[in-house]
Amino acid sequence: MAPKFQGVDFYDVDALLSEEERAVRDTVRAWVDDNVIPVIGEAYVAGHFPTQLVPGMAELGLFGANLPEEYGCAGLDNVAYGLIMQELERGDSGLRSFASVQGALVMYPIYTFGSEEQKKQWLPQMASGKVIGCFGLTEPDFGSNPSGMLTLARETKAGWVLNGAKMWITNGSTAHVAVVWAKTGAIDDPESIRGFLVPTNTKGFSAKDQKGKLSLRASDTSELVLQDVHVPTEALLPQSAGLKSPLLCLTQARYGIAWGAVGAAMACYDEAVSYAKNRLMFGKPIGGFQLQQARLAEMLTEITKAQLLCLQLGRLKDQGKATPQQVSLAKRNNVNMATEVARETRRLLGANGILAEYQAMRHLANLESVYTYEGTHDIHTLILGQEITGISAFG
Amino acid sequence: MKIAVCIKRVADSETRVKIGADGKSLDEAGVKFILNPYDEFAVEEALQRKEKAGAGEAVVIALGPPQAQETIRTALAMGADRGVLLQTDEVPADGLETAKVLAAELKDGGYDLILFGKMAIDDYNHQVGPMVAELLGLPCVTTVAHLEIAGDSGTAEREIEGGVEVVEFPLPAVLTIEKGLNEPRYPALKGIMAAKKKPLDVKPVTPGGGCGGGRGGGRVEVVARVPPPERKEGRIVGEGAAAVPELIRLLREEAKVL
Ligand SMILES: Cc1cc2nc3c(=O)[nH]c(=O)nc-3n(C[C@H](O)[C@H](O)[C@H](O)COP(=O)(O)OP(=O)(O)OC[C@H]3O[C@@H](n4cnc5c(N)ncnc54)[C@H](O)[C@@H]3O)c2cc1C
Numbered sequence: 001m002a003p004k005f006q007g008v009d010f011y012d013v014d015a016l017l018s019e020e021e022r023a024v025r026d027t028v029r030a031w032v033d034d035n036v037i038p039v040i041g042e043a044y045v046a047g048h049f050p051t052q053l054v055p056g057m058a059e060l061g062l063f064g065a066n067l068p069e070e071y072g073c074a075g076l077d078n079v080a081y082g083l084i085m086q087e088l089e090r091g092d093s094g095l096r097s098f099a100s101v102q103g104a105l106v107m108y109p110i111y112t113f114g115s116e117e118q119k120k121q122w123l124p125q126m127a128s129g130k131v132i133g134c135f136g137l138t139e140p141d142f143g144s145n146p147s148g149m150l151t152l153a154r155e156t157k158a159g160w161v162l163n164g165a166k167m168w169i170t171n172g173s174t175a176h177v178a179v180v181w182a183k184t185g186a187i188d189d190p191e192s193i194r195g196f197l198v199p200t201n202t203k204g205f206s207a208k209d210q211k212g213k214l215s216l217r218a219s220d221t222s223e224l225v226l227q228d229v230h231v232p233t234e235a236l237l238p239q240s241a242g243l244k245s246p247l248l249c250l251t252q253a254r255y256g257i258a259w260g261a262v263g264a265a266m267a268c269y270d271e272a273v274s275y276a277k278n279r280l281m282f283g284k285p286i287g288g289f290q291l292q293q294a295r296l297a298e299m300l301t302e303i304t305k306a307q308l309l310c311l312q313l314g315r316l317k318d319q320g321k322a323t324p325q326q327v328s329l330a331k332r333n334n335v336n337m338a339t340e341v342a343r344e345t346r347r348l349l350g351a352n353g354i355l356a357e358y359q360a361m362r363h364l365a366n367l368e369s370v371y372t373y374e375g376t377h378d379i380h381t382l383i384l385g386q387e388i389t390g391i392s393a394f395g
Numbered sequence: 396m397k398i399a400v401c402i403k404r405v406a407d408s409e410t411r412v413k414i415g416a417d418g419k420s421l422d423e424a425g426v427k428f429i430l431n432p433y434d435e436f437a438v439e440e441a442l443q444r445k446e447k448a449g450a451g452e453a454v455v456i457a458l459g460p461p462q463a464q465e466t467i468r469t470a471l472a473m474g475a476d477r478g479v480l481l482q483t484d485e486v487p488a489d490g491l492e493t494a495k496v497l498a499a500e501l502k503d504g505g506y507d508l509i510l511f512g513k514m515a516i517d518d519y520n521h522q523v524g525p526m527v528a529e530l531l532g533l534p535c536v537t538t539v540a541h542l543e544i545a546g547d548s549g550t551a552e553r554e555i556e557g558g559v560e561v562v563e564f565p566l567p568a569v570l571t572i573e574k575g576l577n578e579p580r581y582p583a584l585k586g587i588m589a590a591k592k593k594p595l596d597v598k599p600v601t602p603g604g605g606c607g608g609g610r611g612g613g614r615v616e617v618v619a620r621v622p623p624p625e626r627k628e629g630r631i632v633g634e635g636a637a638a639v640p641e642l643i644r645l646l647r648e649e650a651k652v653l
Contacts, residue, residue, distance in 0.1 A: 023468070024587055080584075084584075
């Protein structure tokens with residue numbers, strides 16, 4: 001049996017966590033050790049999401065864990081929520097992606113923009129993993145610039161009819177319900193974007209898995225096609241209004257990603273340290289050579305910084321003070337950091353580093369997706385640039 | 396069914412422990428403490444028994460320092476109903492002193508079952524459960540690997556050398572639990588949140604009445620703790636079949652194991 005993961009905590013960050021936060025982290029950590037680590041390499045190579053893990057995640061209460069108990073959720077603070085994401089992504093980014101989509105991109109908009117009936121109908125079922133959701137914002141021709149989307153919703157006598165296509169949708173083919181973002185007004189009016197809850201068995205809705213992915217292989221990514229999809233009036237998320245609504249969801253998910261990336265980096269660092277101590281070359285452990293020590297020192301430094309960044313961001317979020325720009329900084333820094341740590345680990349491991357038996361290459365390949373989704377690294381650079389200078393460099 | 400589970404806060408065996416400056420204690424800096432793994436099986440068993448009975452109470456009791464509240468809350472997060480901390484900074488080295496304190500707490504509790512892990516992974520004593528049974532005048536079955544309860548009696552299986560021993564006992568009884576009796580649940584997030592609100596009684600105690608030679612009273616004193624000797628580096632005596640004669644010679648003459 002593999003040794004249990006002990007975490008990376010050079011600055012006694014644990015002392016800054018509450019007892020509950022640590023307990024939550026430890027529970028998810030143990031669950032990942034027991035249930036994810038033994039199967040994830042194989043699922044990754046086979047190229048499918050390990051759906052058998054969903055009931056276990058639900059039983060622990062991992063879906064929408066920072067939403068209130070009255071809807072069947074765990075009602076945790078944002079730091080505990082972040083620690084869940086950290087531990088899941090220590091297992092695999094695909095697993096964290098699943099939880100991010102379910103919690104931050106589907107349950108969160110239902111909670112924030114939904115009617116009381118919608119919340120009661122969907123949230124408990126999603127918390128218990130009986131209903132799986134996906135989030136359709138990106139389109140084939142509109143990635144970084146979702147305001148240009150072409151998906152349209154038109155009001156009918158009985159409700160709405162949706163037409164369009166969505167691309168790169170996590171959980172798209174497994175989901176029971178899709179949050180679809182569409183323009184209810186003119187094609188050039190992003191203020192008319194609103195969210196719809198579309199059951200995936202509705203006539204005219206189809207999902208096709210994206211084939212040939214070399215990243216996030218243990219996660220389903222699909223293309224959605226909506227062809228004359230009729231939904232009742234109650235499918236509309238009544239409080240959603242304009243592009244800022246999906247962006248608010250993304251801020252939630254990005255917050256979790258900032259933590260998740262730390263988990264992936266910890267997994268790699270842990271692997272790098274153990275390998276460096278055990279692999280003998282030129283008669284001594286490779287960890288005894290300055291070059292490898294520099295690698296490890298750099299990794300530990302960056303992980304420690306990222307940990308503290310997340311923690312303070314979480315505390316600000318709990319006080320209602322975290323800004324989207326602060327979330328951008330954390331997502332941008334931490335995902336980039338984790339990608340570097342994964343790459344350096346992969347290299348430190350030599351030939352073994354390319355195997356699925358080790359974690360580094362899987363994390364490295366995964367993190368290339370994480371680097372791109374939820375606002376690419378570049379886009380977050382521009383968000384910060386605008387925040388700093390007051391000048392938008394987007395268009 | 397009213398069930399008590401006695402639990403202990405112990406250092407995680409996965410963390411590297413250091414011996415304190417006095418040569419007798421554990422240096423607690425940076426050490427992670429956990430619920431004794433054998434006690435986890437006992438807690439799980441209590442929860443399953445209570446759930447099966449559809450009524451009752453599962454109470455967890457720990458003798459330990461203030462930090463053992465966290466250990467108790469782990470069990471509460473798993474689903475136990477309430478906790479009692481018998482608080483002392485001097486956890487006795489003498490199992491009998493621990494047993495006396497626990498027995499005093501358990502005596503009038505009206506428990507149908509009193510469960511323990513078969514041992515604590517920090518001192519390996521296997522003592523406290525049977526001693527408590529003795530002090531309370533209750534039957535005791537140790538290292539229970541399988542358990543049936545019907546009405547006011549039970550049947551337990553114990554894994555003994557070369558076979559299984561089946562033991563019948565009347566309730567109330569004291570059982571110490573072997574690993575593998577069940578699969579302990581993870582404390583779910585809702586359980587962790589609920590644990591904060593469950594009753595946790597803290598009662599200061601003075602094991603051994605404050606006298607006796609050892610830590611926490613009693614007649615046992617830890618005089619020294621010594622880490623296991625570092626394993627000597629291996630030696631490669633040759634390669635392939637050609638190495639076998641030399642290997643056998645060394646095993647015979649140097650290691651003296653053949
Ligand atoms: C595995 C995976 C899962 C995904 N899951 C989902 C999901 O569940 N739901 C969903 O809606 N979307 C999802 N996405 C889509 C993701 O959010 C988009 O891929 C992302 O927003 C980038 O869009 P794009 O791929 O079209 O790249 P583009 O926007 O075409 O960008 C291409 C390149 O140009 C750069 N660029 C773009 N604009 C600028 C600019 N103004 N200045 C400088 N550089 C610029 C980008 O940084 C990038 O390097 C997922 C993507 C992946 C890979």
